Structure formats: structure tokens, C-alpha cells
Amino acid sequence: MRQIIHLDLDAFYAAVEVLLNPELKDKPLIVAMGNPRGRGVVSTASYEARRFGVHSAMPLFEAARLCPQAIIVPVRHHVYSEYSRRVMAILREASPLVEQVSIDEAYAEIEPARDAASVARDIQARIKSEIGLDCTIAVATNKLVSKVACNTVKPRGFIVIAPGEEEKFLAPLPIEKLPGAGKVTRTKLTRWNVKTIGDLANAPVAELRAEFGKWGLYLHQAALGQDDSPLVAESKPKSISEENTFERDTRDAAQIEKLLDEMCDGVSRELAREGFLARTVVLKLRYGDFTTITRQTTLSSPTAHAAEIRACALRLLRAYWDRRRALRLVGIGAHNLIEATSARQMELKW
Ligand SMILES: [Mg+2]
Numbered sequence: 114m115r116q117i118i119h120l121d122l123d124a125f126y127a128a129v130e131v132l133l134n135p136e137l138k139d140k141p142l143i144v145a146m147g148n149p150r151g152r153g154v155v156s157t158a159s160y161e162a163r164r165f166g167v168h169s170a171m172p173l174f175e176a177a178r179l180c181p182q183a184i185i186v187p188v189r190h191h192v193y194s195e196y197s198r199r200v201m202a203i204l205r206e207a208s209p210l211v212e213q214v215s216i217d218e219a220y221a222e223i224e225p226a227r228d229a230a231s232v233a234r235d236i237q238a239r240i241k242s243e244i245g246l247d248c249t250i251a252v253a254t255n256k257l258v259s260k261v262a263c264n265t266v267k268p269r270g271f272i273v274i275a276p277g278e279e280e281k282f283l284a285p286l287p288i289e290k291l292p293g294a295g296k297v298t299r300t301k302l303t304r305w306n307v308k309t310i311g312d313l314a315n316a317p318v319a320e321l322r323a324e325f326g327k328w329g330l331y332l333h334q335a336a337l338g339q340d341d342s343p344l345v346a347e348s349k350p351k352s353i354s355e356e357n358t359f360e361r362d363t364r365d366a367a368q369i370e371k372l373l374d375e376m377c378d379g380v381s382r383e384l385a386r387e388g389f390l391a392r393t394v395v396l397k398l399r400y401g402d403f404t405t406i407t408r409q410t411t412l413s414s415p416t417a418h419a420a421e422i423r424a425c426a427l428r429l430l431r432a433y434w435d436r437r438r439a440l441r442l443v444g445i446g447a448h449n450l451i452e453a454t455s456a457r458q459m460e461l462k463w
Contacts (some may be wrong), residue, residue, distance in 0.1 A: 114276050116229035117344075118221045118234065119259035120204060122197075123247040123268035125217035126157035126388065129196050130186055144452035152418045156188050156385045156453070160268060165378045170378070170385040170419060176447040178387050190452035191219075201240050209230050212344040214340065215387055220256055222344050229272045237271060254279065257340035262289055279338025284311030289361070293333055294376050297357070298332070299440065308352050310336050325360060343449065353383045354395070357445030362401040364439045370382035370424065373426050376445045384447055390415035391447030394425035398434055399442035408433045415451055422447065 126144040131137045141162035147153035153340070155174030165180035165281040176183065202241060205211050208221040209302050221236075233250045240248050249270040251262035256280045266272045274282050285364065288294050288302065291310050299307075301324060305316040314336035334340070355376040364371060366423030395409040404417045416422065426445050434440070 114442040115254050115315070116224060116225065116227075116326065117254065117256055117259045118204075118208075118229060118233050118236070119251045119253075119256070119263045120200075120221070121126070121249050121263050121267065122217035122240075123249060124157055124163075125246070126142065126188065126193055127159040127162075128246050128353060130189075131159070131191050131460070133192070137184060137186075141167070141175055141180050142438075143173070143180075143183045144188055145176075145185050145187045146188045146388065146417060147173070151418060151423065153312050154381070154385050154417050156388055156417075158183075162224045164297040170417070172313065172418065172420075178335065188388045190370070196246065199244050200240055200246065200248070203243070203380065207236050210344055212346070220259065220344050225235060233273075234271065234314050254382075255338070255340040256342055256344070258282065258338050260292060261286065262395050264290065272306035274347065275379075280312050280314060280336075283336065283338050284309060284314065286310050288313060291332075293328075293331065293335065297381075298325070305339055347358070352395075352448040352450065353380055353387070353389070354361060354444060354446030356397060356442055357378050358442045362439035364436060366436070369430065369434075369440060369443060370427065371392050373394075373430065373443060373445060374423055376420050377423040377426055380445055380447050381417055381422055384417035389447075389450040390453045391415050391422070392449035392451065394422055394429070394449070395444075395446040395448055396426055396433070397444035398430075398440055398447065399440045400435075401441050403441070405442075409448070415449075415453075417447075417453070 127142045142159040143155055143162055144157045145153050146156050152299055154181050154215045154253045155169055155176050158167040162180050162183050164242045168178050201213055203223050204219055210222040211219055220399045223232050229252045233252050237250050240246055247269045249263050249267045251259045251272045253259035253262055253274040258274050262272050262274050288299055288307055306314045318333045357372055385401055393409050393411045395407055397407045399405040405438050
């Protein structure tokens with residue numbers, strides 16, 4: 114039986130800013146990138162700001178409307194990177210097998226002979242006492258369950274899903290908590306009246322396969338809490354992208370644009386979370402006969418804004434998609450990433 118720890122720092126960028134400036138403690142705080150008057154985006158909101166509905170990737174003007182009293186500070190990527198490095202060093206002392214998923218999130222596999230729960234407790238305590246940061250930790254028998262579990266107990270949470278309890282733990286959770294169950298998938302799942310992960314586990318697997326292909330099998334196994342994916346050594350993102358295969362090749366522009374929309378939101382969220390701006394947007398199109406084209410556009414100023422990424426993606430789609438031919442796959446990528454660190458370009462005065 115494997116023992117997997119999932120660690121996620123709580124409101125990481127905001128927490129570091131509080132650590133460096135205790136006056137910000139317990140206040141609604143927004144770590145932001147970009148110009149608030151124009152195209153600024155929320156990177157991280159403190160939990161106090163989240164209470165007003167502020168969240169990552171939200172345009173700053175909207176965040177300021179929801180929470181006018183919020184204190185807004187610019188993203189300082191290099192500062193957070195250093196704290197991240199210290200956190201990951203503590204994790205690596207506990208286990209040589211660590212997969213860092215992002216600047217504030219990682220998996221560690223603990224060898225079977227050790228008590229993973231007490232190792233995890235120790236890690237959480239050390240990160241608090243030695244660095245001063247809060248994190249949430251989940252322990253489970255695989256990556257999928259540990260990740261889902263972690264999100265259910267944030268912030269400052271700790272949870273252990275015992276071997277054999279995976280399916281029971283997941284069953285009552287709403288379906289959107291399952292990684293990969295995006296809007297498109299969830300819409301299709303309404304056919305089986307799937308509202309919870311348990312509903313999905315009970316959906317007829319043959320029908321899921323017919324509807325989703327291989328992906329249907331993933332959904333079924335995930336709903337049962339089964340996942341044997343290994344931890345993989347990390348690499349820094351050079352780009353952030355998403356792609357999706359249509360279940361049937363399509364020439365339906367509305368369907369294609371809807372999926373693109375959703376993927377642009379995802380890419381924007383990930384950019385904001387990681388504190389990056391993209392200079393280049395890349396569209397990938399694969400036709401039914403597997404011929405694939407990629408076309409890109411470079412922005413006049415770098416962005417993490419979903420609306421701007423979407424506008425680029427749609428321009429590229431309209432310019433380069435041969436509408437006589439059905440598409441099998443579309444992808445959207447943010448390339449040429451730069452760290453959103455410069456306070457000078459931000460003009461964070463209201
Ligand atoms: Mg986090």
C-alpha cells in the first residue's frame with residue numbers, strides 16, 4: 114500500500130506578505146499582478162478577502178468592488194520562490210521522493226515502513242515553526258485522493274484517508290471536486306443525474322465509456338478513489354497549456370469556442386496562481402485526419418487575463434481554422450512566460 118502526502122500552502126503569496134509585514138495580519142489582502150486601472154488580476158487573496166467573494170484570476174476592478182477595503186500589494190515572485198524552496202527542503206528531508214506540482218503544492222511518497230501520518234504532522238509543524246507559514250496536508254494511498262482530501266480541509270487542515278476508505282470518503286463530495294471533471298464533462302454527466310462523486314461511481318461504466326471513451330474509464334476509477342499514477346520529478350513551467358479532444362470530431366463553431374473559453378479560464382487561473390504573465394498565446398488545432406497546426410500571436414503587453422487570452426485564441430481560431438474540416442482536438446497555451454514581479458509597472462495606487 115502506498116502512502117502519499119499532499120501538501121498545499123494556505124493562501125501562499127498573501128501569507129508570505131503577512132509574514133514580512135505583520136500589520137497585514139487578519140486584513141483582507143490581495144496580491145495582484147498588472148495595473149488595477151486596466152487589466153490587473155488577483156493572484157492570491159487572503160482568507161479574509163475570500164470571504165467577500167474575491168478569488169484567484171478575478172479582474173482586480175471586480176475584486177475591488179466586492180471588497181473595497183482590501184489592501185492590494187504587487188506580486189513578488191522572487192520572494193515567494195525563496196520561501197517555496199525552504200518549504201520543499203523540509204519536505205525533501207522527510208522523503209527523497211517529492212513531486213513539486215507548483216510553487217505552493219507538492220506530493221511526497223512515504224515508504225511503507227514509516228507512519229506517514231506522523232511524518233506529515235511533523236512536516237506541518239516544522240513549516241509553521243521554522244518558516245512561519247500555514248499549510249494543509251492530506252495523507253492517502255494515492256495522489257488523486259490526497260489532493261481531493263487536502264482541498265476539503267483548507268486552511269490549516271490535516272486529514273488522513275485510511276486505506277480502503279477512499280471510495281467512501283469521496284462519495285458525498287460534489288462532482289466538481291474531482292480533478293478533471295470540468296464544466297464540459299459535468300454537463301454531459303447530468304444525463305446520469307450525477308451530482309456527487311458517489312453518483313459517478315454508480316453510473317454505468319459501459320455507458321461512460323460509450324460517451325467519453327478512455328476518459329470514461331478514468332472518471333469511473335477516479336470516482337472509486339483508484340489512481341496508480343506515480344510521482345514525477347518536477348520541472349519549472351516554460352509554458353502553461355490545456356488541450357482537449359472532442360468526443361466526436363466537430364465543425365460546430367459554438368461548441369469549439371465554448372471549450373476554448375473554458376480552457377482560457379483554466380490557463381488564466383494557472384498563470385495567476387503561479388504569478389506569471391504570458392507574452393505569447395498559442396492555439397493548437399488537430400483535424401480529424403490528425404494533421405495538426407499551431408498558430409501563435411504575441412501580445413503588446415504580457416497578460417494573465419482570461420478575457421485577453423480568450424480574445425487572442427478566438428482571433429487565431431477565426432483566422433486559421435479551415436471550417437470545411439472537422440476538428441478533433443483544440444489546445445491553448447500561454448508561452449514566453451515572465452514573472453509578474455515588477456512593482457514599478459503596477460501602479461498599485463487607487
Ligand atoms: Mg495553495
